Amino acid sequence: MILADVTLNDLTLDPHTALAAARAVGPIAWLPALNGWVVTSRSAAVHVMRDAKRFTVDDPRFTTGQILGPSMLSTDGPAHTRHRAPFNGWFSDRAELQRLTDWMTDRARGIVAELEPHSRAELRSAFAAPLAAETVAHALRLDPPGADALLEWYGAIVDSVQRLTAGLDARDAAMLAYRDLAAAIEATARSDPPAPLVTAFAALSTAEVVANAAVILFGGIETSEGATANAIWHLLTNPDVLAAVRANRSLVAAAAEESLRLEPAAATIDRYATTDVELSGVPIRAGDYVVVSLAGANRDPTVFADPDRFDIARPNVRTHTTFALGPHACLGIHLARAQTIAAIEAVLDGFDRIELGIDADGPLGLVFRKPACLDATWTPR
């Protein structure tokens, strides 16, 4: 039940081997390195995600909440419903999704067209990152101030969250960044056409709208960047699949989905036990930290045959847990899927004979997983 020899470095560099070791111990194991439980079976993971009464996000140890204030990400029960409800309609609106998909398709093609003559680029920072940041900025009508400003504010806020996690004080820079972000979000209420956030301003206080908009911004940028970069990585490291997808574009969606399963851009989510509870036969104490490993659940061999293989014909791929399940299931799931597909299409259309460059590396990271260097080369036209 205890996995004493797994380190944070193992979980960052090669989590799948460490998670397989954890799974051999049982569906849930104590990891001293995390000072918490790690859940690796899909059924136990789903159980925890759906049982917000016993496994909550609403805990003072959740550092993001300390910087942003209460939001849909840091509350449960009726408070969570109140925070999330004003955004549900917008994120499930088909016309809005189509408008954003058209925009992302154009933007992905535009970035690829700018890179194409150069025959080589680091595609995570030069393609996946701007596409992700500009999409969320555009979706929230924050085009001015624009993706660069958002990323700068994001950097300051993430820095402070990490300092808080390490037991240090948050930096003033985060407070200033948050003030500027809040002003930009408030200004969207007066934009023409009105921003989707207008309905939220009617239901929540200004501070609450800002906190939730920040969660949407930051929840959507790093994850989508990772999903796109990981999908390109999977295709370029599986040349047979790349050739098959090139020859038959109806396979793009399946390739995107299998990539989301194999390397979830957010590999873990955090919960805290509210009461003594038994999970898969293991006694959990009230207050225990429970890490749901989406990466582990997605490679549960009792659900996914030959789970480490990139197999775009997998019949049950959609049962992966990458977007979480239960009350906190990802609000941007449709947008994220559409963005990954638009990105793959743009790469297939825009780069001839694309392959990995010698500096390329694979997905890395403890929570957010993506290649540090997605070096790629192609033959210019």
Ligand code: HEM
């Ligand atoms: C491939 C890209 C994405 C992945 C892998 C992803 C993954 C996730 C996961 C795992 C959660 C659950 C967090 C938890 O329960 O603690 C989540 C929640 C959330 N996601 Fe995403 N996400 C992606 C893209 C997006 C996008 C594009 C947006 C918005 C533009 C977005 C907005 C949100 C929001 C607002 C929540 C919080 C929902 C709540 O707590 O009720 N995500 N996402």
